[in-house]
Amino acid sequence: MNLTKRIKRPTLHEELVERLRNLVVEDALKPGEKVPEKDLCESFGVSRTPLREALKVLASEGLVVLQANRGARVAEVTPEELEKTFPVIAMLEQLAGELACKNLSDAGIASIEKRHEAMVKAFHARDIKSYFQANQDIHAALIEGARNDILESHHRLLAARVRRARFMVNLSDERWAQAIQEHEQMMDKLRERDADGLGRLMKMHMMNKYAAHIKALSDKPEHSDQS
Amino acid sequence: MNLTKRIKRPTLHEELVERLRNLVVEDALKPGEKVPEKDLCESFGVSRTPLREALKVLASEGLVVLQANRGARVAEVTPEELEKTFPVIAMLEQLAGELACKNLSDAGIASIEKRHEAMVKAFHARDIKSYFQANQDIHAALIEGARNDILESHHRLLAARVRRARFMVNLSDERWAQAIQEHEQMMDKLRERDADGLGRLMKMHMMNKYAAHIKALSDKPEHSDQS
DNA sequence: TGACTGAATTATGAATTCATAATTACGTTT
DNA sequence: AAACGTAATTATGAATTCATAATTCAGTCA
Numbered sequence: 314m315n316l317t318k319r320i321k322r323p324t325l326h327e328e329l330v331e332r333l334r335n336l337v338v339e340d341a342l343k344p345g346e347k348v349p350e351k352d353l354c355e356s357f358g359v360s361r362t363p364l365r366e367a368l369k370v371l372a373s374e375g376l377v378v379l380q381a382n383r384g385a386r387v388a389e390v391t392p393e394e395l396e397k398t399f400p401v402i403a404m405l406e407q408l409a410g411e412l413a414c415k416n417l418s419d420a421g422i423a424s425i426e427k428r429h430e431a432m433v434k435a436f437h438a439r440d441i442k443s444y445f446q447a448n449q450d451i452h453a454a455l456i457e458g459a460r461n462d463i464l465e466s467h468h469r470l471l472a473a474r475v476r477r478a479r480f481m482v483n484l485s486d487e488r489w490a491q492a493i494q495e496h497e498q499m500m501d502k503l504r505e506r507d508a509d510g511l512g513r514l515m516k517m518h519m520m521n522k523y524a525a526h527i528k529a530l531s532d533k534p535e536h537s538d539q540s
Numbered sequence: 541m542n543l544t545k546r547i548k549r550p551t552l553h554e555e556l557v558e559r560l561r562n563l564v565v566e567d568a569l570k571p572g573e574k575v576p577e578k579d580l581c582e583s584f585g586v587s588r589t590p591l592r593e594a595l596k597v598l599a600s601e602g603l604v605v606l607q608a609n610r611g612a613r614v615a616e617v618t619p620e621e622l623e624k625t626f627p628v629i630a631m632l633e634q635l636a637g638e639l640a641c642k643n644l645s646d647a648g649i650a651s652i653e654k655r656h657e658a659m660v661k662a663f664h665a666r667d668i669k670s671y672f673q674a675n676q677d678i679h680a681a682l683i684e685g686a687r688n689d690i691l692e693s694h695h696r697l698l699a700a701r702v703r704r705a706r707f708m709v710n711l712s713d714e715r716w717a718q719a720i721q722e723h724e725q726m727m728d729k730l731r732e733r734d735a736d737g738l739g740r741l742m743k744m745h746m747m748n749k750y751a752a753h754i755k756a757l758s759d760k761p762e763h764s765d766q767s
Numbered sequence: 768t769g770a771c772t773g774a775a776t777t778a779t780g781a782a783t784t785c786a787t788a789a790t791t792a793c794g795t796t797t
Numbered sequence: 798a799a800a801c802g803t804a805a806t807t808a809t810g811a812a813t814t815c816a817t818a819a820t821t822c823a824g825t826c827a
Binding site: 323324326362365366367369370372373374375379381394397398400401404405407408412461462463464466467470471 | 550551553589592593594596597599600601602606608621624625627628631632634635639688689690691693694697698
């Protein structure tokens with residue numbers, strides 16, 4: 314009798330890390346906002362000890378910042394941070410593309426292809442929600458297809474931080490169309506299993522996304538103090 | 541009266557994260573070894589609370605692994621992990637090389653040059669200790685010269701994990717000489733501020749380092765059970 | 768009225784306590 | 798003697814308590 318399956322009862326603090334991370338990434342806790350231990354403890358029904366452990370982890374991930382004797386604040390998403398984060402993500406995506414071409418099975422590629430079609434359909438239907446989900450799925454599948462958990466975990470960390478930026482701007486229709494085109498090209502390379510090609514495209518895709526963010530930010534009138 | 545300088549009194553847990561990380565990276569705590577909270581609490585003179593917070597952070601950095609109700613163990617350094625980590629570091633070094641060429645001042649380059657000479661001297665004197673230190677300084681200076689703290693923090697995380705591998709093998713004289721040569725080429729590119737060139741070289745340097753590790757591991761007789 | 772002082776309150780960092788899971792030690796049975 | 802089962806011990810996860818830093822708020826004085 315070999316029960317390889319382990320009974321998984323996550324510890325409180327692991328659970329909390331996950332839930333808190335979601336609150337931050339999904340913008341339920343807004344950047345700059347202070348994270349009141351007491352309130353969260355009550356709403357989660359736990360004591361401060363595991364919650365504080367979770368906050369330490371979130372801090373090491375860069376999602377919150379701790380100030381001694383002043384508690385935790387949700388980390389801001391600044392243009393400077395984006396400027397520094399995107400190039401790093403772009404490099405990781407490049408590597409992911411290269412490795413995915415080598416390590417994905419034909420079935421894996423077919424699965425991505427299906428999601429790609431769903432994404433294109435969502436684009437034509439202007440269904441932002443579905444588009445966003447499909448897009449995220451595709452990228453996640455490519456990263457996972459690289460079969461490199463170190464790469465995956467670091468990518469996830471950075472992606473979480475950057476994903477919060479989507480609440481700062483709304484992407485233009487032009488950028489949306491361009492992104493679809495880039496994805497088409499990526500699919501071509503993936504089908505051909507052109508590792509270098511896909512890597513280059515994924516890196517470029519990410520830097521173009523960054524450029525679009527920058528542009529959207531500069532176009533945004535808000536915060537321009539001269540009225 | 542503007543005292544921008546803040547009195548910095550690190551919290552206990554920050555201090556502990558640092559000290560524990562050192563113990564792990566410097567191999568005072570051996571891979572696979574269990575980390576007994578009680579003993580460490582005594583030797584550091586702190587209670588379990590901040591120590592456990594520190595362990596959670598170390599775990600999120602991948603230096604220890606936590607098992608529910610079974611405490612913490614120092615993470616193993618496996619060939620599989622190295623295989624996955626080195627390509628990621630290599631990409632980050634490539635980016636660092638590109639950015640360093642753009643962002644380092646002439647004085648910064650001169651400073652690296654000086655360390656490079658010290659390293660070469662240590663090589664000819666076969667002074668491994670000094671060599672290792674100078675080498676590490678150079679890489680750190682290049683990373684820092686990239687002026688990208690996101691890149692820097694992720695690189696530091698990965699470098700810490702990989703650095704532990706040096707206790708697994710001893711590098712060959714051939715590899716040592718080759719590494720020096722690679723560094724010479726890197727210095728050339730840096731002087732010319734050839735961003736792409738330096739990036740490529742740094743990536744290659746890292747992958748060659750990996751290859752040398754693999755070779756040294758396979759040459760190593762230990763653990764080959766047939767006696 | 769408005770800025771400053773200092774006490775009261777609150778929130779935080781860290782130690783301690785408590786409940787329980789894991790490990791060890793021991794005794795029993797075959 | 799070896800293997801199993803059970804009790805004692807230890808280690809861990811989480812709650813609670815305690816000390817102190819930060820913040821709030823009321824009162825004072827210019």
